[in-house]
Amino acid sequence: MEKRRKWMLLSLCIPAFLLIFIFMIVPLGNAVKVSFFKWNGYSQKMRWVGLENYGSIFTDKVFLRSTANTFIYGFGSTLLQNIAGLSAALFVNRQFKGRNLVRLILYMPIMISGVIMGAIQYYIFNYDNGVLNNLLNLFGIGNIYWMESGIGSVLIITLINSWQAMGFCMLIYLAGLQNIPKMYEEAALLDGTSRRQIFFKIDLPLLMPAITTAVITNLIGGFKLYDIIVTLTNGGPNRKSLSLSYYISLLYFNDEKAGYSAAVGIALFIIIFIVAVPINQYLRSREVEY
């Protein structure tokens, strides 16, 4: 009877996993298959090339550049968002009038699509009549070409992405701070511990679970970055600010290299896996019980 019930319970999973199977596992298998072929994406002709697509990854300058960018988007955003998010959480955790308003406004950009955000931010970082340059002009500084170089564009994309998604970290840390039992702090204060020490010795270790969640979510999000780039730089100048996600779509739809695009897709999956799993494992091992 128990056994029958157990299998009936498991059968409830079938529709959900069927959907995952049809729309994720089958396409993944198909992508692996396509990655062994030379194919333009629409013709009937597909030529088997074995591992050639994977081999050309290592000599493709745009791929290497996009990979470096993807790492900057991933790690850069994670670093900025966690520092800013923790600071913001500590700030709005203070008792003052209007803290809920600050919290509300800081979280708001998360509701806005990255494509739209990129399009608007373009008019802030634009060379000609951009708002940032307008501001600098007030102080007598001439216009600066913010997105002239590849690295400038990459840093600005990282900055905007971190700015936009920071609210998520803030909420995670806020929840973490509110969950720390007050008695630890009381005890420490009675012992004459300074606020600084309380933060580093009590709050931060107890925030480890929150840090794990925030870091892993930000990392995976940053490695998948796509939307902002489309409207802010369109991958430019000269394909120097591409993320791997965006490169995959350009390879497929612009360059008509479906096989190679599939290979880059598999490479991106492997990169995310290799980066996220050990970091997750490490952070989990640092979590303390209380």
Place this chain on the structure above:
Amino acid sequence: MKTEKSDKVVMAQVHAPNKKVGWGVYVISAFLILLYLLPIYVMLNQSFRYITDLTPRLYLPEKWTFDNYIQAFHDPNLLNGFKNSIVYVAEVCALEVFLGGLAAYGLARSGGKVSSALRTFNICVMMIPSLSLLVGTYSLMVKFHMINKIWALSLQTAAIGMAGTMFFYTSFIVSIPKDLDQAAAIDGAGILRTFFQIILPQLKPVTVTRLIMIAVGTWNNYAMPTYLLTNTNKATVILTVRKAFYTAYGSVQNVPLACAECAVALAPVILLYLLLQKYIIEGQLDSVSK
């Protein structure tokens, strides 16, 4: 030498850590609010300008006009985009919450090796970047005539988010006492009835939060819709607005109109955010602290 504080003072410090906030807090608050509202300001500012108004974007328009909004409201594509987006969001929400919740119930309650294997599988699936599946998904969807079909895109989007939704629900269902199920089972309730009458009501608050997150993510989804919905009739709001900006880069350069379309597209999202802020922010805080 350590200064001795009386216990009373210390306790007062713990319970109202920052009762006396200086004006510095308000300066920082004001700065943060300005920093986070700047893009909205830039967008609105542009949308009220004449196309010929080339005064610095930082300042208010030289002459105000509502023409851009009138034009945006008369744009059949934008209206149609709203309709398509609503259908798309509703389908994805229904699929993910219903199938994901059901599957999570099965996973959480059945226990054993199969269940834990499926949960590990879920975590791996969550790491697959959706762009890695681009070639695999697109070529299969072309083959099975699923391009320009909103239902097909909905199934695909729901599949991508399903693992996350299952993961989210599983952690909540685990915290619902098993006695409730067993009591229902003794009363002769089947598994499905137990789910709908016992479990689902318990999940109501977290479902609201999850629904909002799915809805926002789906509404803002860009990469897959742009390739799977190529027909203008089928475009979502985000695709339509992105197109308006795209023409803005090209020959027409109608930035004010694009910004007006953008404002119209963002208005419902921001409005809902302000109305549902309690569920979004408090809900997020609660769901993290579980």
